[in-house]
Amino acid sequence: xxxxxxxxxxGCVSWCVxxxxxxxxxxxxxxxxxxxxxxxxxxxxxVNIDRMKVSQAAAELLAFCETHAKDDPLVTPVPxxxxxxxxxxxxxxxx
Numbered sequence: 001x002x003x004x005x006x007x008x009x010x011g012c013v014s015w016c017v018x019x020x021x022x023x024x025x026x027x028x029x030x031x032x033x034x035x036x037x038x039x040x041x042x043x044x045x046x047v048n049i050d051r052m053k054v055s056q057a058a059a060e061l062l063a064f065c066e067t068h069a070k071d072d073p074l075v076t077p078v079p080x081x082x083x084x085x086x087x088x089x090x091x092x093x094x095x
Contacts, residue, residue, distance in 0.1 A: 069075045080086055
């Protein structure tokens with residue numbers, strides 16, 4: 001089988017490589033192309049993500065925190081009688 005200028009397929013390497021360019025440069029370009037394709041695919045996925053303004057997100061987060069503050073043991077301490085982590089009191093009786 002002959003292609004491009006009468007060269008055989010086996011001789012493809014000799015004319016596929018541009019004179020003055022090494023295989024390293026070609027592999028570097030192929031790596032850059034592969035990376036660019038991955039970036040394009042990622043951007044295609046991200047284009048459909050619904051965005052919201054930071055001010056709106058902050059307002060919703062603040063409202064959520066205020067609504068659930070009463071259930072948060074770090075904001076409203078647990079009564080000592082119900083706290084399983086409180087220090088146990090040891091009673092020592094001297095005779």
